[in-house]
Amino acid sequence: MNLIYTRTKTIQEDKVSGFCPGCMHSTVIKLIGEVIEELNVVDKTCCITGIGCCGLHMDYIAYDTITAPHGRACAVATGIKRTNPESLVFTYQGDGDLAAIGLAETLSAANRGENFTVIFVNNGIYGMTGGQMAPTTLIGMKASTAPAGRNAKEHGYPMHMCELMNVLTAPYYLVRTSCNTPANVTRTKNAIKQAFKNQLEGKGFSMVEIVTSCPTNWGMDALSALDFIQDKMLAEFPLGVIRDKSKEAD
Amino acid sequence: MTRIFMKGCEAIAEAAVRAGCRFFAGYPITPQNEIPEYFARRMPEVGGVFIQGESEIASVNMVYGAASSGTRAMTSSSSCGISLKSEGISYAASARIPMVYCNVQRGGPGVGAIQPAQQDYFQATKAGGNGGFRMMVFAPSTVQEAIDLTYGAFDYADRDRNPVLILADGVIGTMMEPVSLPEMKPESEIEAIKQSKLKWACVGHELDYPNRSWIEPGHWNTADMQKANEEALKVYEAWEVNDVKVEEYMIDDAEVVLSAYGISGRIAAAAVDKLRAAGIKAGLIRPITVSPFPYSSYDKIDYKKCKGILSIEMSIPAQFAEDVKSAVKERCLVSTCLCSGGNIMSEQAVIDGVKKIMEGRV
Amino acid sequence: METNLCVAGFGGQGIMTLGKFLADTVCHRTEKNVTFFPSYGAEQRGGTANCYVVISDGKIGAPLGEVMDELIIMNEPSLKKFLKTLKSGGTLFLNNSLINCEVEREDITLIEIPATQMALEIGNIKVLNIVMLGVYIGYTGILSEEAVWKTIEENLSRKASLLPLNKKAYEAGLAYGRERRGK
Ligand SMILES: Cc1ncc(C[n+]2csc(CCOP(=O)(O)OP(=O)(O)O)c2C)c(N)n1
Numbered sequence: 195m196n197l198i199y200t201r202t203k204t205i206q207e208d209k210v211s212g213f214c215p216g217c218m219h220s221t222v223i224k225l226i227g228e229v230i231e232e233l234n235v236v237d238k239t240c241c242i243t244g245i246g247c248c249g250l251h252m253d254y255i256a257y258d259t260i261t262a263p264h265g266r267a268c269a270v271a272t273g274i275k276r277t278n279p280e281s282l283v284f285t286y287q288g289d290g291d292l293a294a295i296g297l298a299e300t301l302s303a304a305n306r307g308e309n310f311t312v313i314f315v316n317n318g319i320y321g322m323t324g325g326q327m328a329p330t331t332l333i334g335m336k337a338s339t340a341p342a343g344r345n346a347k348e349h350g351y352p353m354h355m356c357e358l359m360n361v362l363t364a365p366y367y368l369v370r371t372s373c374n375t376p377a378n379v380t381r382t383k384n385a386i387k388q389a390f391k392n393q394l395e396g397k398g399f400s401m402v403e404i405v406t407s408c409p410t411n412w413g414m415d416a417l418s419a420l421d422f423i424q425d426k427m428l429a430e431f432p433l434g435v436i437r438d439k440s441k442e443a444d
Numbered sequence: 445m446t447r448i449f450m451k452g453c454e455a456i457a458e459a460a461v462r463a464g465c466r467f468f469a470g471y472p473i474t475p476q477n478e479i480p481e482y483f484a485r486r487m488p489e490v491g492g493v494f495i496q497g498e499s500e501i502a503s504v505n506m507v508y509g510a511a512s513s514g515t516r517a518m519t520s521s522s523s524c525g526i527s528l529k530s531e532g533i534s535y536a537a538s539a540r541i542p543m544v545y546c547n548v549q550r551g552g553p554g555v556g557a558i559q560p561a562q563q564d565y566f567q568a569t570k571a572g573g574n575g576g577f578r579m580m581v582f583a584p585s586t587v588q589e590a591i592d593l594t595y596g597a598f599d600y601a602d603r604d605r606n607p608v609l610i611l612a613d614g615v616i617g618t619m620m621e622p623v624s625l626p627e628m629k630p631e632s633e634i635e636a637i638k639q640s641k642l643k644w645a646c647v648g649h650e651l652d653y654p655n656r657s658w659i660e661p662g663h664w665n666t667a668d669m670q671k672a673n674e675e676a677l678k679v680y681e682a683w684e685v686n687d688v689k690v691e692e693y694m695i696d697d698a699e700v701v702l703s704a705y706g707i708s709g710r711i712a713a714a715a716v717d718k719l720r721a722a723g724i725k726a727g728l729i730r731p732i733t734v735s736p737f738p739y740s741s742y743d744k745i746d747y748k749k750c751k752g753i754l755s756i757e758m759s760i761p762a763q764f765a766e767d768v769k770s771a772v773k774e775r776c777l778v779s780t781c782l783c784s785g786g787n788i789m790s791e792q793a794v795i796d797g798v799k800k801i802m803e804g805r806v
Numbered sequence: 807m808e809t810n811l812c813v814a815g816f817g818g819q820g821i822m823t824l825g826k827f828l829a830d831t832v833c834h835r836t837e838k839n840v841t842f843f844p845s846y847g848a849e850q851r852g853g854t855a856n857c858y859v860v861i862s863d864g865k866i867g868a869p870l871g872e873v874m875d876e877l878i879i880m881n882e883p884s885l886k887k888f889l890k891t892l893k894s895g896g897t898l899f900l901n902n903s904l905i906n907c908e909v910e911r912e913d914i915t916l917i918e919i920p921a922t923q924m925a926l927e928i929g930n931i932k933v934l935n936i937v938m939l940g941v942y943i944g945y946t947g948i949l950s951e952e953a954v955w956k957t958i959e960e961n962l963s964r965k966a967s968l969l970p971l972n973k974k975a976y977e978a979g980l981a982y983g984r985e986r987r988g989k
Contacts (some may be wrong), residue, residue, distance in 0.1 A: 245555060295499035323472040327496055338485045339496045449833040619869045620842040622833040714867020790872055
C-alpha cells in the first residue's frame with residue numbers, strides 16, 4: 195500500500211486542540227504546518243501569534259512561537275526578523291488583533307515592507323472573548339456589543355485589509371482566500387506557500403487573508419457557517435490576488 | 445427593597461447608568477466582557493453613548509474626551525488592558541478630568557490568566573500611570589458593594605476632578621448575587637451635574653481668553669507644573685481625613701487579626717466566623733478604600749493581646765501586605781497567606797495560616 | 807446551614823441554566839443568601855462547563871468552596887474532575903446515561919439517574935437539565951417544588967410553547983427524586 199497522506203509532523207501527536215467544532219483555525223494551522231514541512235524550514239520557523247483563538251494552537255504545534263501582546267504581532271515580528279533575517283517569520287492574527295487594536299502596527303509594518311508574512315484569519319468576529327463586533331463584522335450581523343447588528347451609520351463598514359494595504363507602495367503580495375470548499379483550502383495552501391517563498395527570497399511583505407467561520411459566535415452549526423461564508427462573507431470580501439509584484443512588468 | 449439577581453459586571457454597569465454615566469467606551473477582554481456588552485444594550489435606552497474602541501488606548505482616550513465635555517463617563521478592562529489605559533488615566537489625572545474606570549482583575553503579569561486574581565494592587569494604589577498621581581480606589585467584596593461603590597464613585601470623581609478606580613476581580617465580576625439597586629438619577633439631575641462643569645468643560649466658550657476651557661495634561665512652565673501637583677496633593681491629603689472606608693470586624697478582643705480586601709476580604713470574613721466558632725478570637729480589617737488606605741484601623745488592635753496579623757491576598761509576590769506592614773509599624777508579627785495565577789483564595793488555607801500564628805509556628 | 811453545590815458537564819447541556827434556576831429561586835422566593843459562580847475558560851466550546859451555587863442562612867464567603875456538599879454531574883470528564891471535591895457523606899447526582907465508569911467512592915450517597923434517556927423519552931434532549939433539576943429538588947427538598955417551577959416558568963415566558971415539555975421533564979425528575987429519597 196502507498197502512503198498518500200499523513201498528519202503533518204508540525205503538530206504534536208498527543209495533544210488535543212481547544213478549537214470549537216467547525217472552527218477553521220485548525221484547518222489553517224494544518225496548512226501552515228504542511229507548507230513549513232514541504233519547504234523544509236521547520237528549523238527556522240518562528241510564529242508570532244496574536245491574542246485570541248489564534249493563539250489556541252500554541253500548545254500543540256512543534257515549531258517556535260512567540261505570543262505578542264494583543265495587536266502587536268507585527269511589531270514583535272519586525273524585531274525578530276530584523277535581528278534574525280535567516281528565519282521564516284510569520285504572524286498569525288485574528289481580525290480584532292490585526293485590524294482593530296493592532297491596525298497601526300499592521301499598517302506600519304506593511305508600509306516598511308518588512309520581510310515577513312502575515313497570516314490573517316478573518317472570521318468577522320471576536321472569537322475568544324465571546325462574539326463582540328470586529329472591524330470585519332458584516333453590516334447587519336449581530337455581535338454581543340452590537341446587539342441590533344452592525345449598522346454603517348454608527349459602526350462604519352467592514353474593513354478590507356488587503357485593499358487598504360494595496361494603496362501602500364511596499365507590500366509585495368496581498369491575497370485573499372477562504373477555507374469553505376476543498377478547492378479553496380488548496381488555494382489557501384498555495385497562497386501560504388507563495389507568501390513563505392517570497393519571504394525566503396527576500397521579496398518583502400506578504401499577507402494572506404483567509405476568510406473563515408466562527409460557528410460558535412455566529413450562532414450556527416458548522417455547515418450553515420459554510421453557506422454563510424459563501425453567500426455573505428465572500429460577497430463582502432471577494433477572493434483573489436489583490437497584488438502580486440512578481441507578476442508586475444518591470 | 446426588592447431583591448434582584450445580578451452578575452457583578454452587569455451590576456457595575458447598571459449602577460453607573462443610574463449614577464448618570466452617559467458615555468462608555470471599552471475593548472473586549474475576559475473577565476469583564478459583560479460590562480461593555482451591558483452598556484451596548486443599555487445606553488441606547490437612556491440616550492447615552494456606547495462605543496467599542498479599537499483598543500484600550502483608544503477607549504480610555506475616548507472617555508478622556510467625553511469626560512472633558514462634562515459628561516459622566518466610564519471605561520473598564522482587566523489587568524493587561526488596564527496597563528494600556530494607564531496613558532489616558534494619567535492624562536486625566538494631570539488635566540483633572542473626572543472619570544471612573546473599573547479593573548476586573550485577572551492573573552498576571554503579561555497576558556496572565558483569565559481567571560480571577562489580585563495582582564494589580566500596586567498599579568492600582570500607587571502608580572496607575574506615569575507621574576505619581578493618586579486616585580481613590582474602591583475594592584468591593586460583594587456584588588452589592590460593587591453597585592454602591594460604583595454609584596458613589598462618580599460623585600467622588602466630580603468632586604475631586606480626578607479619576608476613580610473600582611478595583612474588582614474575576615470573581616466579583618462574574619458571580620451573581622441578590623442585590624438591590626439604587627435609584628435612577630433623574631435626567632434633570634444628570635443635566636445639572638453636566639451644567640455644573642461648564643466652567644471648565646471643553647464645549648465652546650465665549651471669546652474670552654482667561655475663561656475659555658483649556659484641558660491641560662501638563663505644563664511647559666515648570667512652576668505651573670509644580671503648582672498643579674501641589675494642588676493635587678491637597679486633594680489627596682483630604683481623602684485621608686474624610687474618605688477612608690473600612691470594615692472592622694471583631695478586632696477589639698482579637699488574638700489574631702486577618703486583613704484582606706475585595707474577594708479575599710469576604711473569604712477572610714467567613715474564616716473569622718469559623719475561627720470564632722472554634723474558640724479562636726479572630727478579627728478582620730477589610731479596607732474598602734485601598735487608596736486612601738485605612739492605616740488608623742490598625743491602631744485599634746490591642747497589641748498586648750494580638751499574636752499576629754495574617755495578610756491575605758490573591759497575589760504572589762505579596763503587595764497589599766506592604767501596606768498592612770506599614771500600618772502595623774512592627775507592633776506585632778505580620779505573616780501572609782497568598783495564592784496566584786488565577787487560583788481563588790482557599791478558606792482552609794486562611795484558617796491554617798491563623799492556626800500557625802496561634803501556635804507560634806511562624 | 808450552608809449548602810455548597812457544583813454542577814458540571816459538557817457545554818450545551820444546560821449546566822449554567824440549571825445552576826441559575828436554582829440560585830434565582832433562592833433569591834426571589836426565599837430570604838436566604840445565595841451566590842452563583844460560573845467557571846469560565848479561554849475556549850468558547852469544548853471541555854467541561856461547570857458552575858457553583860452556595861445557599862446559606864448566613865453570610866457567604868467564597869462563592870465556590872473547596873469541599874462540595876453535593877455534586878450534579880452530567881458527563882464522564884466532569885466525574886473524573888470533581889468527584890474528589892465531594893465531602894465524605896455528600897451526595898452525588900449522576901447522569902448515568904453518559905457514564906460508563908465506576909464511581910470509586912464508598913463514603914458518599916450515589917443517586918444515579920438515566921437523565922439523558924429520560925429527556926429523550928420525554929421528547930427532547932434539551933430538557934436534560936430540567937430533569938436533573940427536578941431530581942435534585944425532589945430528593946433534597948432544599949427549595950419548594952412550586953417555587954422552582956415558578957422560576958422555570960418565568961424564564962421561559964418568552965418561549966411559552968416549550969413550557970409543557972419542561973413541565974413534563976421537571977415532574978418526571980421530581981418523581982424520580984422523591985422516590986429515591988423514600989428508599
Ligand atoms: C490588551 C488586551 N486587550 C484585550 C485582550 C482580550 N482579548 C483576548 S482575545 C481577544 C479577541 C480576539 O479576537 P480576534 O483577533 O478576532 O481573534 P479570534 O479569537 O477570532 O481568533 C481579546 C480582545 C487582551 N488579551 N489584551
